[in-house]
Amino acid sequence: MSRVPRIAIVGGGPAGLLLACRLQQAGRAVQVYEADAAPDARAQGGMLDLHAETGQAALRSAGLFAAFQQLARYEDQGMRLFDAQGRLLLADDGVGGDRPEIDRGQLRALLLAPLAEGCVRWGHALTQARRLADGVELAFGNGAVERADLVVGADGAWSKVRPLLTDVRPQHAGITLYELSLPEVDTAHPALAALVGRGTLIAKGNGCTLFAQRNADAHVRVYASLPQALGDGEAAPVHTRASLLLQFQDWHPDLRRLIADAQDSVRPWPIHALPVDHRWAHCDAVTLIGDAAHLMPPAGEGANLALRDAADLADALCAADWQAAVTAHEQVMFTRAAVSAAGAHAMLAMDSAEQVLQMFDAM
Ligand SMILES: Cc1cc2nc3c(=O)[nH]c(=O)nc-3n(C[C@H](O)[C@H](O)[C@H](O)COP(=O)(O)OP(=O)(O)OC[C@H]3O[C@@H](n4cnc5c(N)ncnc54)[C@H](O)[C@@H]3O)c2cc1C
Incomplete structure (x- = not known):
């Protein structure tokens, strides 16, 4: 042809x-x-x-x-990296990126x-x-x-x-992300707006991760990543903010607020590859x-x-x-x-x- x-x-x-x-x-x-x-x-x-x-x-x-x-x-384009105890390991303001x-x-x-x-x-x-x-x-x-x-x-x-x-x-890659939302973060959650900064926050520890991204219109999306083993076609377990907080119970309180202060809806993203x-x-x-x-x-x-x-x-x-x-x-x-x-x-x-x-x- x-x-x-x-x-x-x-x-x-x-x-x-x-x-x-x-x-x-x-x-x-x-x-x-x-x-x-x-x-x-x-x-x-x-x-x-x-x-x-x-x-x-x-x-x-x-x-x-x-x-x-x-x-x-x-x-x-900024990037902040924290450990689970809330220690800031990297702060890149992204200027010139x-x-x-x-x-x-x-x-x-x-x-x-x-x-x-x-x-x-x-x-x-x-x-x-x-x-x-x-x-x-x-x-x-x-x-x-x-x-x-x-x-x-x-x-x-x-x-x-x-x-x-x-x-x-x-195949399931061994983690599921749970997505949460913090709309109008500058006015509704100024402390979290300051924590996340202009761009992306990553916090990691005990096999779990928190990602927070500042989107347009001052909307921060938070992804709580949990290790999981899901079989072929198996649905991810349901989580609420309360049950997610249990997974992060040893984490610094400022980081936990990214979950605690978010809206109620929690959307699972089982990660496959x-x-x-x-x-x-x-x-x-x-x-x-x-x-x-x-x-x-x-x-x-x-x-x-x-x-x-x-x-x-x-x-x-x-x-x-x-x-x-x-x-x-x-x-x-x-x-x-x-x-x-x-x-x-x-x-x-x-x-x-x-x-x-x-x-x-x-x-
Ligand atoms: C939580 C999460 C965060 C991510 N963050 C990033 C990031 O920061 N940066 C980055 O580069 N990538 C990121 N990715 C990956 C990125 O989303 C994908 O790689 C990208 O969207 C792939 O584009 P695509 O056009 O191939 O597929 P998709 O964006 O998935 O688009 C596929 C389209 O096909 C349509 N479709 C599906 N099935 C059918 C069907 N049967 N018939 C007709 N239409 C159909 C869908 O409705 C959709 O519109 C992320 C992914 C996830 C899950």
Whole structure:
């Protein structure tokens, strides 16, 4: 198949939308199928810092960097590291850094803005993908059935496209994050606003971690990370603020207030990962990018890699011999993702703030 392929992208997250922008700019017909019923059907979650070589480079390639800079919070790049006793081991105010923050909802809106009306078909949750002699058939939960020459799985951790390429499934990585919220932190919780500062707070001890991130609109998101062993398909245990506080009972009272003073709702994020060197044999009709290709524990890289994968795949798909270019792109992506995944697993294995400090010192 050397003619220009009809391309279907499954998933309208960072990877799928960046790819759609780039292909549309290149004059290619492209359709995105997204499970969400509408762009704002669900909250998109916390913030992301975009790195120069990956996330920022991808936005530049799509002509979106100036618009990104309008939203990017260069002032929120700070980092504070505490141990469980509340000792401050590292305070970096982030001034002069090049990892500006953006909220996920803002990033999604930024990527949707240039797309033509109808490019994203909302409310299309893929339920099954089937290989045909000349492409792929996609069946959706709403009853729609579509065909494409090439399907790009950008449908995240539990990709329904991935089984066309591999039987490998994500496994629980041994921790679950419990997300809590502190809205209007400057006025409602000034002491916690001062504790977190402009950016991210990490506190570690006894195998548990607290992350607190300052998002736009003075909203602080807190993630309490607990070690757990979950089997395949097993749900994470439910926690309330009170039961979470028991897990952190030996911690300094100022850090415990990040949980105690938060709103009641506690959302679990069981963390799953694909094998560090996950890869597949090339297939001209199907490929994967982002979390669908290389789900890893959160370490500040996943969305950045997803955006960079999409930009590189767009370059490959616009090459004259696109099949060869996509094959080469996949090899580069596999290697890049394996390095980041190894780092993410190494971070996951650290159980003291001192180890995290050593890692930062070595960077
Ligand atoms: C708690 C947490 C914190 C994180 N923090 C960071 C961070 O600070 N920095 C960073 O770089 N990364 C971070 N990550 C990782 C980052 O969120 C992901 O790597 C990134 O979102 C991957 O982008 P993606 O486009 O590949 O997938 P996703 O963002 O997961 O997007 C997939 C899209 O596909 C859609 N979809 C799913 N299934 C279907 C289906 N069957 N049919 C149609 N559509 C479907 C979804 O609705 C979604 O819109 C974090 C992850 C977690 C869990």
